[in-house]
Amino acid sequence: MQKLYDEVSSLDKRCYENFGLSEDILMEHAADGMADFIKSKFSKGSSVLIVCGSGNNGADGIALARLLHPDYNVKILHLKKPKSDMAKLQKKRLDAIGLKECCTIESCDVLVDAIVGTGFRGEFNPEISSVIDEMNNSDAYKIACDVPSGYKFFADATLTMGALKKDMYLDAHKEYVGDIKVIDLGVGRDIYECESNWNLLDLEDLNLPNRNKKDTHKGSYGHLACVVGEKIGAGVLCSKSALRFGAGLVSVVGYNTTNIPHSIMSSELLPKTTSAIAIGMGLGDSYSDMDLKSFLNNDYPLIADADILHMDILQEILKRENVVLTPHAKEFISVLRLCKLADISVDELQKNRFKYVELFCKTYPKVTLLLKGANVIIAKDDKFFINPHGSSKLAKGGSGDVLSGLIGSLLAQRYTPLEATFNASLAHVSLALNYTGSDFSLTPDDLISQIGKL
Ligand SMILES: NC(=O)C1=CN([C@@H]2O[C@H](COP(=O)(O)OP(=O)(O)OC[C@H]3O[C@@H](n4cnc5c(N)ncnc54)[C@H](OP(=O)(O)O)[C@@H]3O)[C@@H](O)[C@H]2O)[C@@H](O)CC1
Ligand SMILES: [K+]
Known part of the structure; x- marks a missing residue:
């Protein structure tokens, strides 16, 4: 797990003062960190154009x-005359050794x-x-210094100074940053960095369910009840995923439970042994509020997704102690509207994902939120995590139902809602990363079939 910051100028200031x-x-x-990176990838004599x-x-x-001069064939293009004190000083040092300037992108x-950073x-x-x-049209290997300028430059690698900036993980910026590497600024990162409520999840943070205890039975691993409605397929995907991820028992629950796989149980009412509930996926609008309340009249941990995120009954769900909401952008603006927190467009949300997640968590500190996207945000109270490891392979109907199943499974196995959510999210992206077929071909069933190989 790595820390993320809104800004690093206060961290730079600590370096000067402390x-x-x-x-x-x-x-x-x-500069030395950037030079090392280039030297590790490109042999002496390679041509390097630096646009400043x-x-x-x-x-x-x-x-x-x-x-880099003179080992590398370096040229520099000054888009503007050096203006800051440091730029003037560096220019003076460079002029003293003499270096070719150019005026076009060669x-x-x-x-x-x-060009510009923070x-x-x-x-x-x-x-x-x-x-x-x-520059974007150039065939060269492209490096962004600190951040891609204005998030308009498409970098192959962003070499960022001191610490990771949160902004680099906005969905819209994922296209621009390329591989991100932090350059140390004269002190180790642990010393440079201070506390932060925002963290970046690493794949290694995944904590899989285990079966280390010997004297156990199916009840030891929980029972997920997946409430299904009109579109039974969504509930089946969720249930299959939950069973494969370790829940001892999984039942689909509701009026429409025909044609379900043999490994999944079914019932009209919540089973007595239920230890967690998944609700919302494929629900449609066939249940009355009364029906839905009968599934909610308990305090089991619950994951709410999809259709239920548009329903007034969400207000009741938000009062629960152990609840996870997993909206995508469109569903999250519906949640914000239902909660009277904001009435905004998807575009406004996507530009300010961090702000609206913080707003929601401040109002509902007991709720765990997973906001889907190119970079998934997971949050509870004042703890925020970004999972940047997702890929476009997952952009397919049913991927979200598999994720709900993974979360539901861990809730049933008594992970806390926050732990269930970030571990399930990491497992979900790992399944996609491990898939060896073509990017476009990954199906929800492929995801489920790979769970056993995690
Ligand atoms: N502090 C430290 O210890 C360390 C700092 N470090 C480095 O400093 C960077 C931050 O430097 P910074 O604060 O000078 O800002 P910076 O990103 O160069 O941008 C300011 C320049 O951009 C220009 N500009 C702005 N908007 C513009 C626009 N729309 N269109 C066009 N131009 C625009 C603006 O020009 P002006 O508009 O004033 O003419 C001004 O000259 C940081 O990203 C990191 O790389 C590292 O070396 C580590 C140690
Ligand atoms: K830059």
Whole structure:
């Protein structure tokens, strides 16, 4: 697990004040880290074009040019005259050793974007936009210094300074950042970083269910009741996924329980041994509120997904102690509207995913939320996690039902709602990563069939 930050300027400031490291020293480490990365990937003599802006991001680029010259064939393009003190200082140092400047985006092996970093505001003017378009069209290996400029530069790798920035994990930015690597700034990351409520999940954080105890029976691993409605297939996928992920028993529950696999049980009412409930997937609108209340008149841990996220009864669900909500963007704006927290478009949500998740969690601190997306957000109270390991392979009907089953299974096996949710989310993305077929071909059944290989 790694920490994520809204901004790192306060962390830089700690370095100046607490560790006696100047801005100059930090910047030399930033440039050195980038130089090391390039040296590890490209042999001496490779051509490197560094495009610099006028602030300290540009200054990082100018320092990098000095460190790579003359072993590499380095050229520098100043989009604007160096303006910050550090940019002027770095330019003076570079001028002292002499280096070729160029004024167009030339063909090269490595292209470095050091136009703007965290100081970017507003929009680029048409001239800079067209330079970035040209850079994007280059065949070179593309490196973003700190962050891709204005999230318009498509990087193969982003070499980010000091610590991970939350903004890099906004869904819309996933296309731009490429592989992300943190560069240390003169002190180890543990020293540079301070507390943060936001964390990035690593695949290694996955804590699978285990069967280490010997004297057990099916009841020891819980009983998930999956309430099904109009579209029975969704409930079946959820149930199969839950059974495969370790729940001792799984039942589909409701009026429509015909044609279900033999391994899944069925009943009209909640079984007496129920230890967790999954509700919402494929529910349709065939249940009255009274019917639904009969499934909710208990305090079992519960995962709510899909159709129920549009229903007024959600208000009742949100009062429970152990509840997980797993909306995608469209469902989350419905949740926000039903809760009278915000009436917004999907576009507004996607631009401000972190803000609306924080708003929801502040109002409902007992609820665990998983907001689906290219980068999944999992949150409860003041703890926030991003799972960035999902891929477009999962963009298919039924993937979400499998996820609900994984969460439901862990709830039934008595994981806490937060642990159930982030472990299920990690298992879900791992299933997709482990799939060896073509990206476009992954089906929910493929996901379920791979659970046993985790
Ligand atoms: N502090 C430290 O210890 C360390 C800092 N580090 C590095 O510093 C970076 C932050 O530097 P920063 O604060 O100077 O901001 P930065 O990203 O260069 O942007 C400011 C420049 O952008 C320009 N600009 C802004 N908006 C624009 C627009 N719409 N369109 C066009 N231009 C626009 C603006 O130009 P202006 O508009 O003022 O003419 C100004 O010159 C950080 O990302 C990291 O790389 C590392 O070396 C580690 C140590
Ligand atoms: K940049």
